[in-house]
Amino acid sequence: MRGSVNVAASTPYEVLVEPALDLADAVSAISPGASGETAILLTDSTVGPLHAPAVVAAIQRAGWDVLDTVTVPAGEASKSLSVYEGAVRGLADAGLPRGGTLFALGGGVVGDLGGFIASSYMRGIGFVQLPTSLLAMVDSSVGGKVGLDLPEGKNLLGAFLQPRLVAANLDWLETLPAxxxxxxxxxxxxxxxxxxxxxxxxxxxxxxxxxxxxxxxxxxxxxxxxxxxxxxxxxxxxxxxxxxxxxxxxxxxxxxxxxxxxxxxxxxxxxxxxxxxxxxxxxxxxxxxxxxxxxxxxxxxxxxxxxxxxxxxxxxxxxxxxxxxxxxxxxxxxxxxxxxxxxxxxxxxxxxxxxxxxxxxxxxx
Ligand SMILES: NC(=O)c1ccc[n+]([C@@H]2O[C@H](COP(=O)([O-])OP(=O)(O)OC[C@H]3O[C@@H](n4cnc5c(N)ncnc54)[C@H](O)[C@@H]3O)[C@@H](O)[C@H]2O)c1
Ligand SMILES: [Zn+2]
The missing domain is CATH 1.20.1090.10 (Dehydroquinate synthase-like - alpha domain)
Structure with missing residues (x-):
């Protein structure tokens, strides 16, 4: 069943929530010009092996060039400056240009980290949230808040960034622990x-x-x-x-x-x-x-x-x-x-x- 919400943020965007979501179609819809878009996929060590290959294939079917997949360890500890540094350097090494887009495939940790990377790499690139946990689908992927933890406290570093698209495939929840x-x-x-x-x-x-x-x-x-x-x-x-x-x-x-x-x-x-x-x-x-x-x-x-x-x-x-x-x-x-x-x-x-x-x-x- 189709399901979407249009978010009337400063830059409006669509949140899709569907079983068997057609991600290639959703990605095509945000790039009407089709060719020339480049992307990097950010994911974590648990979600990546389960769902990244199908996601990369879908982004490619939309005509995009996926330069690399950057994988961070699963868990809150990845919302840290050291993991941030490793990941942004991954973007730079892969040659992601200023007009590029980061896709964050994972729970709230990957979404918050990915959004902070997208808000700061080259002073801001495109960002797409692909939330895979229920919490990320209902909460962290909506609202534009992104950020990292410091040893002094959670979410002390952050930014506001509206994504180009939020796309949640309900089938991803089948692998989420109860x-x-x-x-x-x-x-x-x-x-x-x-x-x-x-x-x-x-x-x-x-x-x-x-x-x-x-x-x-x-x-x-x-x-x-x-x-x-x-x-x-x-x-x-x-x-x-x-x-x-x-x-x-x-x-x-x-x-x-x-x-x-x-x-x-x-x-x-x-x-x-x-x-x-x-x-x-x-x-x-x-x-x-x-x-x-x-x-x-x-x-x-x-x-x-x-x-x-x-x-x-x-x-x-x-x-x-x-x-x-x-x-x-x-x-x-x-x-x-x-x-x-x-x-x-x-x-x-x-x-x-x-x-x-x-x-x-x-x-x-
Ligand atoms: N930006 C916001 O507005 C906002 C709002 C609420 C929470 N948050 C942040 O979200 C984070 C928590 O998010 P979370 O609960 O999604 O944590 P998480 O990203 O750590 O995910 C929880 C665990 O589930 C695994 N997982 C996720 N999707 C899976 C799937 N489909 N199949 C199997 N395993 C899967 C992850 O690898 C991880 O081990 C916190 O850092 C919190 O600060 C942000
Ligand atoms: Zn909460």
Missing amino acids: SEVSHGLAEVIKMGLLAGGEFFEDLQRLLEAARVGDSEALQALILHSVRYKAFIVSEDEREAGPRAVLNYGHTIGHGLEAAASYDLPHGQAIALGMLAAARLSREKFDVDLIGLHEDLLRAAGLPLKAPMTAVQPVLAAMGRDKKRRGSDQAGTHRFILLNDVGQPQRDVPVSSAEARRAIEATIAS
Whole structure:
């Protein structure tokens, strides 16, 4: 089934989400002049052997010259300056010209690294995202944020770059481990709770089928997510305000991740962060969405309890996160909470004592 979303960014682009996606056709569509386009494919050591040969063949069928495939190790550690250096030198060695295009085939790591390379190599070249993880399809490939980690913190180096095209072949998800599907679903649940309406109804109806790999359920939920994120981002491309709702579950989630020295996967951390936010929402707005959150997380194979036992390191990490963002007022956190499904509230002040209680209820005791 065909499926696409047009993203109304400063430079508009199309996001295609389809089973058996015709990539040659999609690539031809962004280069009407046909001949003369050159490309390099960036991928990682897990995704490359599985999917790169077919992707290279498709780009060639579109009449493009694929100069090389650059492969980086799978995993977050590849969003580093040393891997960046190796990869950009790979582009230079292959002779990728200023008018060239980098195709990033992989999860959010390859997308973020590839986008940062494309934004900086020769002051900017073309960029195409070929997201292969569920998280990359619903979240990281949409919105134009790209970047690298530093030893001092995640995503400290970055740029905004709109791709020429985002093309997601649902068949790629067949090789994605089940745990990674669950992690991607955490972001889908987040956006469904924020969006409400038809998206939320479909989320409740299709979540279990999506979890076990049903292609139609996945396509429907991915398209809802892309449409929602694209809408939020188009309102606020440079992240001045409204885009902050996408941080639902991330305030405590980031604290949990950091307190666990990033041993806790992001999807699990934000699942728990959303549950804690649901508790805070109940305190602030007298609306009880906790059972609803628990049902959704369970259906997606996500945890309801954090593995750690101490609250203090989580609060300390949240404090550091806040400082990094340059916020004021020691002791008060600003949360995205839900007044109801589909009704996020930004900037709700939450005291450290309130945050502590919400975290306490979420960690294993
Ligand atoms: N730019 C943004 O707006 C944005 C938003 C959210 C997250 N992110 C970033 O995304 C990254 C996380 O993305 P991720 O969860 O995709 O991680 P990832 O890229 O590390 O992928 C997860 C794992 O799955 C493997 N994989 C991916 N696709 C596969 C497939 N089809 N078959 C088999 N294995 C496959 C990868 O090799 C990797 O081992 C983080 O670095 C995060 O900061 C960026
Ligand atoms: Zn996230």
